[in-house]
Amino acid sequence: MTETTAELRCLLAAVHEALDIPYPATVGDSEAHDRILDERVMHARIALNAVLNKGDDPGWSADYLRARLAELPPTDYRAAGAQPTPADEQLLEEPEFVDLPDGGTLMRTYARPADEEEGQ
Known part of the structure; x- marks a missing residue:
């Protein structure tokens, strides 16, 4: 596997991590879930855009995304x-x-x- 392939796989794994958060346990938990997911999606889109449209390094973008995800843990709601x-x-x-x-x-x-x- 080439270095670029490994970095792209790392970026894809980070995007998956951003999107794959637990479903809310109740309707009341949906608001916090949706807010967190929206922010995580925004950062995933930024990372992908940087690689696809600006030519940024996929490894750096994966690191950026993981740093943002650490600031947005899916813990403000009860998960199913x-x-x-x-x-x-x-x-x-x-x-x-x-x-x-x-x-x-x-x-x-x-x-x-x-x-x-x-x-x-």
């Missing part, structure tokens, strides 16, 4: 299939509906911490 967090462990299996004094209803999906229950 990820291990549960401590907050997830407090989720109720079935939501509870609580009647409010004003006649409204509140749906509670998390268990109330023990210290809050004692105070009431």
